[in-house]
Amino acid sequence: MDIIIMDRFKNKVNRHMIFESVSFSPFASLVMEKVNIVVADKEVVDFICPPEKKKFLDPECIFGLRKRISEHLKREIMLRRSLREISERVWRNLKGCEREIWTISIARGCYKRVNSNDQYKLREEFDIDIPKEPSIFVAFDRVEDSADYIAKQLGIAFSRALENVLTITLVHETFHAFTDLNGRQYAEETWFKIIEESLANYTAYLAIRDDDKFIFLFDVQKQPIEYRCWVVWRNIVLPPVFLLISTLWAKNIPEYLLIPPFNWLSLISPVSILFYQAMHYPRHAWLLKGLHRIYRWNPVTYEFFHDIIEPMLHDIISPDEYWRLLALGILSLALLLI
Numbered sequence: 400m401d402i403i404i405m406d407r408f409k410n411k412v413n414r415h416m417i418f419e420s421v422s423f424s425p426f427a428s429l430v431m432e433k434v435n436i437v438v439a440d441k442e443v444v445d446f447i448c449p450p451e452k453k454k455f456l457d458p459e460c461i462f463g464l465r466k467r468i469s470e471h472l473k474r475e476i477m478l479r480r481s482l483r484e485i486s487e488r489v490w491r492n493l494k495g496c497e498r499e500i501w502t503i504s505i506a507r508g509c510y511k512r513v514n515s516n517d518q519y520k521l522r523e524e525f526d527i528d529i530p531k532e533p534s535i536f537v538a539f540d541r542v543e544d545s546a547d548y549i550a551k552q553l554g555i556a557f558s559r560a561l562e563n564v565l566t567i568t569l570v571h572e573t574f575h576a577f578t579d580l581n582g583r584q585y586a587e588e589t590w591f592k593i594i595e596e597s598l599a600n601y602t603a604y605l606a607i608r609d610d611d612k613f614i615f616l617f618d619v620q621k622q623p624i625e626y627r628c629w630v631v632w633r634n635i636v637l638p639p640v641f642l643l644i645s646t647l648w649a650k651n652i653p654e655y656l657l658i659p660p661f662n663w664l665s666l667i668s669p670v671s672i673l674f675y676q677a678m679h680y681p682r683h684a685w686l687l688k689g690l691h692r693i694y695r696w697n698p699v700t701y702e703f704f705h706d707i708i709e710p711m712l713h714d715i716i717s718p719d720e721y722w723r724l725l726a727l728g729i730l731s732l733a734l735l736l737i
Contacts, residue, residue, distance in 0.1 A: 400431040403529060404438040408539045412438055412565070420566040423606035424573040425642055434510075434576045435534040436569070441506075443525050444538040447517065448509035452499040455623035456589060456730075460496035465734050486723050490590065493730075497589065507541045508568040510534070510575040533580065535572045542568055549617060563607060563614045570606040574599035574645070581649035590726035592625040597729060598645050600629035605638055628733040635732075653721040 400421075402414050417436055421427050437443070511517070512533050521527040546561035553560070575585065578595065585595065600619060607615045619626060632641055647653060 400433075401435045401530075402438070403435065403527060405440060405443075405525075405527070405539075407440070408438055411543075412539060416562075416565065417569070420562075420569045421573060423566055424570040424602065425605070426573045426577040426602075429580060430535070430573045430576055433533060433580060434573075435513075435529060435532055437527065437529060437534055437536045438539050439525070439527065439536055440540045441538040443521070443527065444506055444509055444536050444541075446520065446524070447511050447513075447536050448506060450506060453587065454497040454499055454589070455592075455625060456493065457496050457498045458624050460498075461493070461624060461730075462734060464492060464496060465731070486720055486727070489727060490723065493589065506538065507545060507564075508535060508537045508572045510572045510579065511536070512579070533576060535569065535576060537565070537568055537572075545618065549614060553614065553617060555614070559611070560614060563611050564618065566606055567603045567615055567618060570603045571599045574602045577645070578649040581646075583649050583651055589625065590723045592623075593628050593726040593729055594648060594722060596623075596626045597628035597632060597733075598641075598648060600626050601632040601641065602645070604629060604633065605641075624730075624733070624737070627737050628729050630736045631729045631732045634736060648722075651718055653718050653725070 402417050404412060404414070404417075417438065418431075421430055421436070424430065510533070513521075513529055513531050515531060518529060518531055521529055542564050543561065546557060546564045549555070549564065550557040550560040575595070579585065585591075600622075604612065604615055619629070636644065
């Protein structure tokens with residue numbers, strides 16, 4: 400890992416501070432081996448990741464739809480719609496709650512694989528010489544602005560706020576680096592952002608010391624709801640399990656969430672994620688017996704399994720469809736927690 404600091408910030412931040420912040424990430428070893436870090440200003444970050452209008456879910460609209468979607472799901476399930484059809488119908492409804500907003504106010508950092516064009520313009524326009532490699536860019540002036548605002552609002556020392564905001568920013572971006580380096584490219588679909596950004600934020604939450612977590616909570620309170628879904632992970636998983644889930648997400652192998660210790664995740668999904676094509680992968684065919692054991696404890700649930708769940712197992716869906724179902728569950732639980 401190479402650390403590049405613009406001259407104007409060298410009296411405010413040093414390599415030790417960057418190393419220390421990154422070290423709080425569970426993915427620190429991967430980042431230190433394969434990712435460069437550039438401490439620059441907002442002009443550089445806006446060049447690398449241009450501010451643009453992006454669509455996020457409007458919280459008021461989502462809260463208004465919550466009850467209607469829940470009732471809609473129950474009706475669709477009882478009509479024995481296919482999983483794909485149910486998912487498409489719900490996401491179609493949610494699409495009406497998408498709003499375009501400027502993201503410049505939260506662009507303190509970004510992750511990108513630097514290409515030849517980036518390399519040339521960074522050298523010519525910003526005097527930054529960087530190899531064509533994965534890199535995390537930090538707008539240190541925005542980090543300072545956030546820290547100054549937090550320090551004043553919470554009545555804490557600026558240095559304390561700065562240390563934590565820098566850590567939050569860097570650790571959040573290390574998660575994006577982790578998923579990208581494992582082959583999962585970032586996508587702008589709402590379901591993708593719900594999982595990716597919530598996991599990235601929870602990674603940052605875990606990195607902050609207990610005595611300073613109130614700084615993190617204050618910092619993220621006005622973020623889009625896709626980011627704020629991190630509260631679900633805080634309430635339902637232990638850190639070691641969370642790291643395994645993050646790896647399954649990054650490597651796009653959702654079928655392993657069907658087996659212990661992950662299968663309890665079905666509790667958070669409005670359409671049980673246990674539906675995921677267990678009948679269509681020979682290596683998971685034995686799961687049917689496990690599902691029988693889960694549902695046989697009560698005649699009502701056993702009947703529900705045979706009448707509703709078992710037929711749906713025959714509906715083949717893609718890994719992305721599986722993640723969409725999980726994202727629905729995360730969103731529905733988040734609406735109860737935020």
